[in-house]
Amino acid sequence: MQTHSEANTLYTPLHRSIEINKIKGRYKGTAVENTSDLCLRPYCIKAANYLLESIDETINPCEKFYEFACGKYIKNAIILSESSEQSTMSQISKKLRYTIADLLSSNRTKKSKAITNARRLYSSCIDEGAIETEGVDVIMSMINKELGGWPVLQGSAWNESTFDFDRLMLKLSQYNSYIFYTVNTDVDEKNSSIRSIHAIEMVNNIRNIFITMVNQSTWMDSKSKIIAIKKARAMKAKLGYPDYLESDNMTKLDKDYAEYNFNLSYMPNVLSAIQLHSKASLQMLRYPIDSKQWTGISPTKINAMHRLLANEILFPAVILQTTLFDRDAPKYLNYGGIGFIMGHEIAHGFGDERKEYDLNGNEVLWWTNSTVNTFDIRKKCINEQYDNYTLTQVNHSINGRKTQNENVADDAGLKQAFFAYQQWAKTHKNVEKKLPGLSKYSAEQMFLLNFGHIWCTKITDESLHSNLVLAQHSPAQFRVRGPTSNFVEFDRVFGCKVGQGNSRVNKCNVW
Numbered sequence: 338m339q340t341h342s343e344a345n346t347l348y349t350p351l352h353r354s355i356e357i358n359k360i361k362g363r364y365k366g367t368a369v370e371n372t373s374d375l376c377l378r379p380y381c382i383k384a385a386n387y388l389l390e391s392i393d394e395t396i397n398p399c400e401k402f403y404e405f406a407c408g409k410y411i412k413n414a415i416i417l418s419e420s421s422e423q424s425t426m427s428q429i430s431k432k433l434r435y436t437i438a439d440l441l442s443s444n445r446t447k448k449s450k451a452i453t454n455a456r457r458l459y460s461s462c463i464d465e466g467a468i469e470t471e472g473v474d475v476i477m478s479m480i481n482k483e484l485g486g487w488p489v490l491q492g493s494a495w496n497e498s499t500f501d502f503d504r505l506m507l508k509l510s511q512y513n514s515y516i517f518y519t520v521n522t523d524v525d526e527k528n529s530s531i532r533s534i535h536a537i538e539m540v541n542n543i544r545n546i547f548i549t550m551v552n553q554s555t556w557m558d559s560k561s562k563i564i565a566i567k568k569a570r571a572m573k574a575k576l577g578y579p580d581y582l583e584s585d586n587m588t589k590l591d592k593d594y595a596e597y598n599f600n601l602s603y604m605p606n607v608l609s610a611i612q613l614h615s616k617a618s619l620q621m622l623r624y625p626i627d628s629k630q631w632t633g634i635s636p637t638k639i640n641a642m643h644r645l646l647a648n649e650i651l652f653p654a655v656i657l658q659t660t661l662f663d664r665d666a667p668k669y670l671n672y673g674g675i676g677f678i679m680g681h682e683i684a685h686g687f688g689d690e691r692k693e694y695d696l697n698g699n700e701v702l703w704w705t706n707s708t709v710n711t712f713d714i715r716k717k718c719i720n721e722q723y724d725n726y727t728l729t730q731v732n733h734s735i736n737g738r739k740t741q742n743e744n745v746a747d748d749a750g751l752k753q754a755f756f757a758y759q760q761w762a763k764t765h766k767n768v769e770k771k772l773p774g775l776s777k778y779s780a781e782q783m784f785l786l787n788f789g790h791i792w793c794t795k796i797t798d799e800s801l802h803s804n805l806v807l808a809q810h811s812p813a814q815f816r817v818r819g820p821t822s823n824f825v826e827f828d829r830v831f832g833c834k835v836g837q838g839n840s841r842v843n844k845c846n847v848w
């Protein structure tokens with residue numbers, strides 16, 4: 338099996354070619370770079386590699402910025418038969434799967450029943466021989482005994498007279514499967530308790546920029562501005578994972594998973610896991626809200642989240658890594674990567690659906706009617722902009738209305754992150770070094786290049802079609818083109834003329 342360390346070898350060839358080019362005194366296509374201006378830390382070499390392997394310099398960024406940032410990446414990407422896309426995000430996901438598989442198959446003993454149990458579940462899952470031998474017996478027996486049978490599967494043996502519909506619904510609900518009604522738990526909409534603020538420097542810098550944007554907005558009235566700023570200040574940020582996972586003390590972990598007892602048979606393990614998970618969700622109703630708890634997203638989820646009822650934003654550990662973030666990365670890369678994601682999630686707290694939740698996540702109407710009306714006019718501009726985009730790969734247009742909340746958040750996210758980086762750079766002059774092979778690009782251009790890179794995607798037609806139907810986000814290329822073409826700073830940074838392919842004349846701005 339391929340391990341995640343093998344995946345890292347992806348970065349070696351460039352390192353080698355940089356060394357060779359150094360000897361020759363030239364980098365590919367560029368004049369000699371002054372090494373004192375270059376960042377030669379291992380992470381910078383790695384970042385230079387992925388960006389050089391991504392950008393297509395034959396394309397004019399003012400015309401097609403996404404193609405400029407991702408052209409080479411897309412050309413060289415290979416969609417394996419078992420997947421539907423290769424993208425920057427799917428590569429993070431792949432690396433994560435290898436890492437988790439390594440952890441679950443390792444024999445390192447940790448005195449934790451929960452971890453031993455997780456490893457047992459994993460080994461039952463990869464034991465394909467045992468799964469084959471077991472066949473469908475476990476499932477069929479569960480359907481017959483617990484669900485009272487199933488007509489399609491039983492044919493003439495099906496006995497309608499013994500069938501109990503209510504019992505079936507109850508049983509399905511225990512397996513977290515609700516057909517006619519749904520039951521789940523979340524924070525009470527009218528009374529959620531305020532949780533403690535935990536944020537890092539970057540989130541706070543971006544939040545401060547958002548507050549400035551609210552203050553400077555010409556379309557919000559002062560009453561709505563005051564409430565919006567209070568809400569932005571109170572928004573809690575959670576990063577990485579719940580605090581209790583940081584210590585070696587496994588008491589809480591073992592307590593949370595005390596009822597899970599896996600054996601070596603995969604299917605019974607899965608059925609029991611579904612039941613216990615469903616029960617745990619319902620039990621949340623009985624317990625007070627734990628402010629440190631992570632709800633709705635796990636540390637291994639490659640995503641970020643805004644929870645409107647809690648007025649909080651969450652950034653799982655797995656998203657805080659290459660190419661979105663690294664401790665050793667120049668700030669222009671981090672702000673263009675995770676900074677954009679942070680700005681996007683902050684903006685969700687002030688989007689269309691969210692206007693009726695206040696700083697504590699409680700339901701009230703806190704925007705004035707005139708502010709709501711002006712917001713709607715601005716949003717309409719963005720809707721029409723995206724409605725006019727066509728995915729040439731499948732010759733299909735985008736639904737601006739369906740994706741509107743995400744498009745508005747993308748637009749705001751890019752601006753917040755960019756201005757937050759500018760602010761940071763003002764107080765940290767001459768700190769940021771350039772990347773080898775990319776020294777002709779300014780820090781602001783590099784910010785935009787990394788922003789473009791995080792969305793590089795090669796995807797199958799089938800997958801693109803189903804995304805168009807199901808997804809709330811615009812396809813990757815428009816998550817880059819939409820916000821950059823509305824941004825005057827993009828034009829300035831790349832020296833674009835308004836009206837070029839990647840620069841709209843009528844720039845839509847909500848924030």
Ligand SMILES: [Zn+2]
Pocket residue numbers: 681685743746
């Ligand atoms: Zn979003």
